[in-house]
Amino acid sequence: MKHEHSTHAITASMLSKKMLRCASFYEASCFSSWNVQTYLKAIISLFNTTDQPNTVSTAAAKLLSNIDTTAPFMWDKSVINDLLTDLNVSSTIEPMEIDDMDQQLATIFNLLALFPNECFGKNERALVVYIATLVDIWSVSSLTFLRSKISLACKRMVLQFINYFSVNSILGSSADILSWLVTASLNSTCSALKRASHQLEESVLRRMMAFATAKSVDTQVIEYIKTISDKCKSSVDDYILHGTPIETVSLLNSMTSFMSTRKTTEELVFMNNTKDAITVISDKAHKALSKARSVIIDILHNAAPMDKQFESIKRTFYLVRLLNDYSETLGTDANRVNSAKHLSEDLTSIVSPFIQLLQVTVDKDLSILDMATDFIAAFCSMPSHYQHAKMTKHTLATFWFIFSLIYKTENITCIHVLSDTFKSWTKRLPKEQLDIVLNGFLEQAEVEAASREDPERIGHHLVFMELFSLLTSSESLKTSVKKQVPLFIIKILLLAEKTSSMKLLQLMLKLFVQLTADQSYRFSSFELSLVLSCITQLAEPSAPERFKGQINKDIVYGLFQDLCSILSNVMRHYKEQMIDIMPPFIALTQSLLHCFASRHIQLVMNKKNNDKRTNRTFALFADYAPFDDTAAQRYARVLTTIPQKQNIRTSKSSQSIMKTISKHTPYILLEYFTIQSNPTVCVIQPSTKLILTNALYDILDLCTDNDRAFIMACLGASGKLLFKDFCASWKENHKYSGQ
Numbered sequence: 009m010k011h012e013h014s015t016h017a018i019t020a021s022m023l024s025k026k027m028l029r030c031a032s033f034y035e036a037s038c039f040s041s042w043n044v045q046t047y048l049k050a051i052i053s054l055f056n057t058t059d060q061p062n063t064v065s066t067a068a069a070k071l072l073s074n075i076d077t078t079a080p081f082m083w084d085k086s087v088i089n090d091l092l093t094d095l096n097v098s099s100t101i102e103p104m105e106i107d108d109m110d111q112q113l114a115t116i117f118n119l120l121a122l123f124p125n126e127c128f129g130k131n132e133r134a135l136v137v138y139i140a141t142l143v144d145i146w147s148v149s150s151l152t153f154l155r156s157k158i159s160l161a162c163k164r165m166v167l168q169f170i171n172y173f174s175v176n177s178i179l180g181s182s183a184d185i186l187s188w189l190v191t192a193s194l195n196s197t198c199s200a201l202k203r204a205s206h207q208l209e210e211s212v213l214r215r216m217m218a219f220a221t222a223k224s225v226d227t228q229v230i231e232y233i234k235t236i237s238d239k240c241k242s243s244v245d246d247y248i249l250h251g252t253p254i255e256t257v258s259l260l261n262s263m264t265s266f267m268s269t270r271k272t273t274e275e276l277v278f279m280n281n282t283k284d285a286i287t288v289i290s291d292k293a294h295k296a297l298s299k300a301r302s303v304i305i306d307i308l309h310n311a312a313p314m315d316k317q318f319e320s321i322k323r324t325f326y327l328v329r330l331l332n333d334y335s336e337t338l339g340t341d342a343n344r345v346n347s348a349k350h351l352s353e354d355l356t357s358i359v360s361p362f363i364q365l366l367q368v369t370v371d372k373d374l375s376i377l378d379m380a381t382d383f384i385a386a387f388c389s390m391p392s393h394y395q396h397a398k399m400t401k402h403t404l405a406t407f408w409f410i411f412s413l414i415y416k417t418e419n420i421t422c423i424h425v426l427s428d429t430f431k432s433w434t435k436r437l438p439k440e441q442l443d444i445v446l447n448g449f450l451e452q453a454e455v456e457a458a459s460r461e462d463p464e465r466i467g468h469h470l471v472f473m474e475l476f477s478l479l480t481s482s483e484s485l486k487t488s489v490k491k492q493v494p495l496f497i498i499k500i501l502l503l504a505e506k507t508s509s510m511k512l513l514q515l516m517l518k519l520f521v522q523l524t525a526d527q528s529y530r531f532s533s534f535e536l537s538l539v540l541s542c543i544t545q546l547a548e549p550s551a552p553e554r555f556k557g558q559i560n561k562d563i564v565y566g567l568f569q570d571l572c573s574i575l576s577n578v579m580r581h582y583k584e585q586m587i588d589i590m591p592p593f594i595a596l597t598q599s600l601l602h603c604f605a606s607r608h609i610q611l612v613m614n615k616k617n618n619d620k621r622t623n624r625t626f627a628l629f630a631d632y633a634p635f636d637d638t639a640a641q642r643y644a645r646v647l648t649t650i651p652q653k654q655n656i657r658t659s660k661s662s663q664s665i666m667k668t669i670s671k672h673t674p675y676i677l678l679e680y681f682t683i684q685s686n687p688t689v690c691v692i693q694p695s696t697k698l699i700l701t702n703a704l705y706d707i708l709d710l711c712t713d714n715d716r717a718f719i720m721a722c723l724g725a726s727g728k729l730l731f732k733d734f735c736a737s738w739k740e741n742h743k744y745s746g747q
Contacts, residue, residue: 050112055070068143068145071091072142083134113158114161134174138178140163144189145185167208173212180232210262213263233281237284244293248292260289326385367413380413381426385429388430400445401448415470427474445485446492449475457503460502460505480522480526486529493523493531504542517567520543521574533589537592547599552627561632594673604633651709680704702742720732
């Protein structure tokens with residue numbers, strides 16, 4: 009079960025909420041109130057004060073043992089003093105028999121996570137946050153693997169109620185306790201606990217910033233932010249060198265995300281505490297970048313050891329990216345607190361030596377890939393108001409080159425990170441700079457098309473296809489790209505005609521699946537004809553020889569799936585435009601039918617091998633026929649989209665469009681029954697025949713009596729009998745079913 013909040017995931021909390029809402033009000037009320045109280049009491053009963061040294065763990069345990077879950081929750085600020093006194097005293101003595109207790113705590117908190125927020129009353133929400141925080145403090149004071157799980161469950165519980173976060177709470181009253189709790193949690197080897205710790209600190213800081221912008225501000229809130237800001241100023245160097253503490257990262261992330269939701273940023277920008285902190289962070293990042301440049305040059309010239317330096321350089325790049333995001337949020341006001349211009353100049357000066365280092369080491373030391381992704385993320389995050397035309401071209405060229413180097417390594421994680429970076433970069437660019445990016449792609453498309461017969465350029469072709477796919481998925485660029493789509497598709501067609509790379513054709517099909525499904529691109533008949541022309545490259549008789557050694561069953565099934573998706577998309581969204589190009593669509597649909605035909609071994613033992621492929625069959629798929637039922641279902645969806653009405657307003661009536669399309673559909677039925685009447689090759693598998701037959705019923709719905717007579721006239725004797733049986737079954741099971 010997942011406990012994270014997601015719009016797509018089926019979570020334990022969501023299932024519990026569904027079950028509670030299915031019950032009656034009385035049952036749901038009893039279930040929630042009784043069980044929440046029971047679990048809270050069970051947690052308290054596990055903590056009994058014992059004679060142990062005064063540590064923060066002991067202090068937390070004492071506070072837990074004194075809680076009365078039945079009484080109204082009252083916040084006692086004196087508990088902060090009890091915790092702060094022993095905050096820096098480490099626990100050296102393990103409690104006796106902790107395994108059973110730890111396991112029970114982990115189980116109880118996992119059970120509490122099943123309850124949606126509605127099951128907790130107002131008093132219980134404050135109480136459960138208080139208990140979870142104390143248990144978290146108790147568990148991280150002496151981390152074991154099991155206690156890491158407890159700490160993770162506690163942090164998730166606090167995050168679940170973060171919208172009810174109050175200044176009058178343990179984490180809201182003292183920034184020192186929050187910092188200690190997060191830093192102590194980072195000592196764990198559990199990556200999920202580290203992520204939850206980051207999220208907890210940023211969430212608490214965002215809530216405190218919201219309190220700081222209220223009409224009446226509590227002095228405690230101002231003091232809290234001041235404490236965090238002071239910690240950031242003194243810990244920047246430690247973060248760059250060692251990665252802890254993380255207050256600097258949390259402050260920048262929380263300020264950026266918080267201010268992006270505000271109409272005006274004046275109430276936070278000029279608060280002296282945060283202003284001074286950002287200025288100090290920016291200055292130290294500037295110095296760290298200068299040092300990073302020197303280190304990179306030293307590595308290049310003197311072959312100095314790299315491992316010790318890479319981690320700190322990575323953190324420097326990450327810190328600069330956060331500062332750039334902060335500057336982008338503030339706009340031109342950022343100059344008053346952040347030297348964004350100097351940081352941009354520093355990054356630009358590192359580009360050349362860093363690319364040289366990447367070229368030299370990418371094949372020897374893969375650890376540089378992570379640093380490369382951090383660098384390009386920082387470089388592309390430079391505020392848009394500092395990027396003129398020349399700088400935009402330079403950024404695109406730098407990204408393209410680094411992406412090409414990393415793409416050769418086939419490191420999927422780094423490629424995904426770079427893809428997200430590209431989308432983020434284009435999203436923040438103004439229209440003038442977006443046009444520059446688009447022109448850069450047009451120029452590169454010309455270069456790739458001109459070198460389409462050069463086998464050494466295949467890697468460049470693949471990179472172009474990957475980046476063009478990212479370009480078309482960028483919301484900010486769709487309007488501009490739409491005007492140039494025919495030109496791009498023509499260049500892709502030229503590449504597809506000459507390429508010997510199966511990977512390029514796979515990328516091409518993925519691109520067309522994306523484009524035809526996205527209704528932002530309203531293709532014309534001409535553009536759709538270009539798409540179908542690209543697809544026909546797979547149907548070439550020479551395809552098996554061109555792509556010899558590059559195909560297997562999984563690849564073939566993937567190609568078939570993408571083909572069916574494209575054909576379904578164009579018929580679902582572009583019926584009016586397809587009127588003029590139905591013949592190639594029908595031809596492709598007919599050819600795909602042959603993928604489900606099986607050969608009768610006994611009848612073809614004496615046939616020559618060259619009879620195996622016919623002009624009607626995808627030669628590339630012939631060796632893998634017949635396809636399975638999953639493929640048949642995908643193909644059936646293509647057929648069922650043909651008679652469906654288009655859900656977009658068209659210049660012609662739906663009736664007129666369907667009348668024109670129906671003139672071509674009899675040829676699909678004719679092809680199927682021609683295959684079935686073949687004594688050596690036909691669809692044999694009963695389940696596959698059933699799937700195809702049900703889909704072909706929808707095609708027969710479009711046929712008139714004259715169409716059926718035409719099909720009968722074209723079929724042989726055995727085909728006529730099969731078609732008559734099919735029509736009789738259609739009338740009984742489809743047309744008049746239920747009447």
